[in-house]
Amino acid sequence: MNLSPLQQARYAYKPKLPGMLRGGIAEISVQDGAATISVADQDKIKALFPNTYGKNEITFKKGTNTSEARKQVVGVILSGGQAPGGHNVICGLYDAIKATDSNNVLLGFKGGPSGLIDDDYVEFDDAFIDAYRNTGGFDIIGSGRTKLETEEQFKIVTEVARKHGLTAIVIIGGDDSNTNAAVLAEYMAANNTGVQVIGCPKTIDGDLKNEDIEASFGFDTATKTYSELIGNIERDANSAKKYWHFIKVMGRSASHVALECALETQPNICLIGEEVAARKMSLSAIADYIADSVEKRAANGDNFGVAIIPEGIVEFVPEFSMLIAEINELLAGSKTDEFNALPDWSAKHEFIRNGLSADAFKVFDILPQFVQQQLFLERDPHGNVQVSLIESEKLFAEMVKEKLAARKAAGTYKGKFSTQHHFFGYEGRCAFPSNFDADYCYSLGYNAFMLIQYGYTGYLSKVSNLSKPAEEWVAGGMPITKMMNVERRNGEDKPVIRKALVELDGKPFKYFEANREKWAVETAFTYPGAIQYYGPAEVCDLTTRTLALEKE
Numbered sequence: 001m002n003l004s005p006l007q008q009a010r011y012a013y014k015p016k017l018p019g020m021l022r023g024g025i026a027e028i029s030v031q032d033g034a035a036t037i038s039v040a041d042q043d044k045i046k047a048l049f050p051n052t053y054g055k056n057e058i059t060f061k062k063g064t065n066t067s068e069a070r071k072q073v074v075g076v077i078l079s080g081g082q083a084p085g086g087h088n089v090i091c092g093l094y095d096a097i098k099a100t101d102s103n104n105v106l107l108g109f110k111g112g113p114s115g116l117i118d119d120d121y122v123e124f125d126d127a128f129i130d131a132y133r134n135t136g137g138f139d140i141i142g143s144g145r146t147k148l149e150t151e152e153q154f155k156i157v158t159e160v161a162r163k164h165g166l167t168a169i170v171i172i173g174g175d176d177s178n179t180n181a182a183v184l185a186e187y188m189a190a191n192n193t194g195v196q197v198i199g200c201p202k203t204i205d206g207d208l209k210n211e212d213i214e215a216s217f218g219f220d221t222a223t224k225t226y227s228e229l230i231g232n233i234e235r236d237a238n239s240a241k242k243y244w245h246f247i248k249v250m251g252r253s254a255s256h257v258a259l260e261c262a263l264e265t266q267p268n269i270c271l272i273g274e275e276v277a278a279r280k281m282s283l284s285a286i287a288d289y290i291a292d293s294v295e296k297r298a299a300n301g302d303n304f305g306v307a308i309i310p311e312g313i314v315e316f317v318p319e320f321s322m323l324i325a326e327i328n329e330l331l332a333g334s335k336t337d338e339f340n341a342l343p344d345w346s347a348k349h350e351f352i353r354n355g356l357s358a359d360a361f362k363v364f365d366i367l368p369q370f371v372q373q374q375l376f377l378e379r380d381p382h383g384n385v386q387v388s389l390i391e392s393e394k395l396f397a398e399m400v401k402e403k404l405a406a407r408k409a410a411g412t413y414k415g416k417f418s419t420q421h422h423f424f425g426y427e428g429r430c431a432f433p434s435n436f437d438a439d440y441c442y443s444l445g446y447n448a449f450m451l452i453q454y455g456y457t458g459y460l461s462k463v464s465n466l467s468k469p470a471e472e473w474v475a476g477g478m479p480i481t482k483m484m485n486v487e488r489r490n491g492e493d494k495p496v497i498r499k500a501l502v503e504l505d506g507k508p509f510k511y512f513e514a515n516r517e518k519w520a521v522e523t524a525f526t527y528p529g530a531i532q533y534y535g536p537a538e539v540c541d542l543t544t545r546t547l548a549l550e551k552e
């Protein structure tokens with residue numbers, strides 16, 4: 001294999017563990033905390049999880065290891081979208097397993113949760129693991145989005161576990177995957193299989209966090225990668241002084257990624273989906289808001305700027321959600337075939353005009369034609385609109401252009417408006433993990449094994465106090481049921497981990513809100529530069545602005 005110099009150097013990097021996990025397995029003891037209850041719907045969650053509900057939170061500390069010595073055979077899966085640091089979770093898990101007993105075994109099930117169903121696995125050894133230390137990506141065993149949720153799937157997993165003598169399964173995933181980890185843990189306990197299930201909090205979207213989990217892994221590296229690119233674009237914009245750049249950043253639903261990038265780079269505009277929903281902003285109001293900044297900057301002679309658009313934005317616009325719901329209805333069942341058989345776009349447009357309510361058609365009608373067509377042509381296997389494919393960065397650039405043309409005609413705006421468009425998503429999901437993510441992920445994996453060794457199940461591996469140096473981090477575990485409530489999903493009440501949206505009264509948003517009017521008019525760009533792996537800790541080990549502000 002050809003290795004880049006950085007890859008070789010990163011192999012040698014020794015991730016930092018929380019102080020309490022340093023000094024060897026024999027010196028890690030456990031301290032029981034308070035019993036837990038779920039964040040809401042306690043009676044319902046308790047009834048659904050009779051074997052795993054209400055357990056104590058726990059913290060590891062230095063002391064004599066009192067866990068029972070037994071051979072451990074652990075299976076691990078990566079679930080959902082890639083996030084930098086996933087490899088290090090597996091490396092930390094492996095190191096703790098082998099440090100406890102070299103006869104212990106770690107199996108990696110391939111391609112995500114489906115690997116557990118298909119019994120497609122690899123047994124890790126030192127050489128295998130060493131080739132992935134401190135690297136980005138999930139290619140060590142691959143990932144997938146199959147959901148482990150049905151009784152039938154659980155029976156197969158139990159069979160696979162029995163075949164390999166698995167004592168535990170570690171699920172590295174987001175809110176949905178960890179919800180499924182809790183359900184699997186309950187099933188395994190209820191059926192006396194002896195298989196423990198532990199989750200690890202992953203997602204670049206940053207929406208798996210709560211009073212216990214301070215950050216999901218991958219958010220740090222992904223936002224730093226996007227912020228580097230956005231800073232570079234800002235500098236280009238400020239050099240050329242001729243383009244407005246519309247930059248969409250990933251985050252399927254919540255706007256944490258966009259907000260963090262804005263805090264890092266101070267762009268002229270950053271939309272926050274949660275605010276758009278709270279203020280019930282229309283598409284036209286959003287376009288006016290951006291056009292105001294363009295106009296004010298143009299009055300100062302600055303015909304350039306940068307606007308950050310979160311990937312999930314359109315779903316937060318109430319009128320747009322209504323339009324999507326009507327389109328899904330309009331093309332339900334055989335009507336898709338009828339629509340597809342129409343000869344051209346003008347016939348299709350007529351079909352749409354006749355099928356939508358007057359209000360929905362009004363919204364449809366203000367959309368640029370390429371977005372109108374995207375709404376109808378790119379559909380998921382269930383026939384639903386694929387909102388994530390909508391090029392919202394182009395949509396808003398186009399709508400702002402129309403607003404400015406009207407303002408020019410009215411004589412209020414005299415500037416020039418040329419745009420460039422970008423989408424940053426996949427660029428950040430497999431970057432070499434920052435020191436923070438390399439350390440955090442390794443710690444999560446190492447800690448996950450301590451939870452297994454001490455016999456816990458249905459717990460999320462928890463490492464907190466993350467805004468402090470790693471030495472001061474606190475390692476422990478939290479029953480996943482504590483983070484759950486009941487929500488309506490696909491017409492059914494389901495126990496799920498509550499997704500964390502941007503809090504409009506939280507410190508990160510408040511800081512942004514207090515500064516954004518200035519940023520909208522002045523050129524207050526900041527240039528974070530590339531992630532640094534070697535050098536002073538205040539440059540290399542810095543965590544996100546979001547976490548720093550939350551922990552202020």
Ligand code: FBP
Pocket residue numbers: 079080081082083174202203204205250251252311388429
């Ligand atoms: P997870 O929630 O699984 O961590 O994935 C998040 C994400 O990176 C989103 O930001 C993005 O919308 C999505 O995955 C894209 O994934 P895919 O290419 O599978 O649609």
